[in-house]
Amino acid sequence: QKMYSKMVRLLVVCAINKADRLVVHRVFIISGRRSRRHEKLIQKVSENAPERLDLKCRGASNPIQDRTMKKLGLPITLTVVLLLVYIILQLPEPNWMGETGLNYLYAALLASASFVLVRAIGFVLFDIFFKRRKGHEAPALLRDLFAIVAYFILFMMIYSSVLKRDLSALLATSAVVTVIIGLALQDTLGNFFAGISFHIEEPFHIGDAIRVGDTLGRVEAVTWRTTTIRTNNNTLITFPNSRVARESLEIFPLNNLNRRILRFPAPYSASPHKIIPLVREIVRSVPNVAAERAPVVRVGDFSDSSITYEVLYWVKDYMWHPDIDAKIRERVWYAYRRSGIEVPFPIRHVLLETLEPPIKLQEMDYERVLEEVDIFEPLTQQEKEMVIKGLVKYVYAPGEVILRRGDPGDSMFVICRGKVEVRLPGTDGHPHQVAVLGAGDFFGEMALFTGEPRAADVSAAEETEVLEIRKSVIQQLLHENTGLAEAFSRKITERQMMLSAHLRSTADDVKRTEREKILQRIKRFFGLH
Missing domain, CATH: 3.30.70.100 (Alpha-Beta Plaits)
Structure with a gap:
């Protein structure tokens, strides 16, 4: 177990490049127990970086420390040399370099020391504190930005305090140059600040999959100017940071569900x-x-x-x-x-039909329905065909009102299919159901032949199809055959006798009188003489 833990630690130290980092991350996840799979994974990483692993196993120094010492070695050496030269040149009398020469040497000494100071501070900030807090190395862009700002401040201090130069003229010139450079490098500066925002906000990391526009790829690198991704075709695509910041970005983090x-x-x-x-x-x-x-x-x-x-x-x-x-x-x-399931494929059914047979079938259905209406028994076959041609079909939903009591009307309805409810006001003033009519029944005939207002509320009890017979159709029939008026009045009187128990018990002369009244109302409504 101790040897296994030691190997894991060695892999973490050795895997300092991006490719090895992903593998080491997986080693950490599975490092709870030892298995053959773990040993194969360790062997794979060891093969990818055999030299670094061999150096660590022989007791070589920490790679991060080595890298830091390489950065500090040259500035420290240069600083020590300049310091010795500065001390030596101050010993002889008189000073052959003069005060100006010593000032420039002293400025060079401080500049060299500034390199050492900035790199030392960068090591403490980024390689120690940042790495412990974030769990990964600081981005190169952040390091470079810190170094540029620190060098600028220190060099300005040396320029002003050691060389005794006025900064106002330099800053004024720098401002003009900055404006010119800013106008000339708008896109580059946009990419630069977008790269800074990426490193500060960290919306994605190396190894995450992102979709920029229509392009999907894995993040390979994020610099101060560009973001590079690798697609599934193993091609590298470089996007300016300003475009990545401007467009809609879809992120699929690595090891996220x-x-x-x-x-x-x-x-x-x-x-x-x-x-x-x-x-x-x-x-x-x-x-x-x-x-x-x-x-x-x-x-x-x-x-x-x-x-x-x-x-x-x-x-x-x-x-x-x-x-x-x-x-x-x-x-x-x-x-x-x-x-035994068939994979479906597009199917199209082509149905060939003519338009005349459905029309004929519809007319035959209407003729059959009209035969059941006893009011139209006196009509000849030719007259019935005239009525059929003038029929208008309507379909009503359940509960929908067809007729409302008291409304004016000049048509009647024949039920093709479905049912309707007939309602009249009761003694309490509320409407009560008095009848249910089905296919073959009709209603509203008094409004058609005499023009009376609707006598009851009629609504669909279910989906109902009705045929409307309008006044214009009956008027054409009566003008061609005035004798139909008397036949219609007789049929209407018979229907009222069937519906009313009072009329069924009255004498024949009273019925005749009632029929005459209806006949006169029909003639008056249709303008017959």
């Missing part, structure tokens, strides 16, 4: 109860699908020739999703074959 939706078809003949568990088990067994979240299979849409299902699965490395999608489609095909 990133959801992916894949759509696939299934035939209508196979029920969802069969397809959903079948595909869900397939997705579970596909490599690189995250085991932490169970895949979800659901009905996505009803397409023209198939049911479109959606598979929701989670993946830690989103760059694997094209391979995972392909593997899922492949296994779905084999599962369909084993289960």
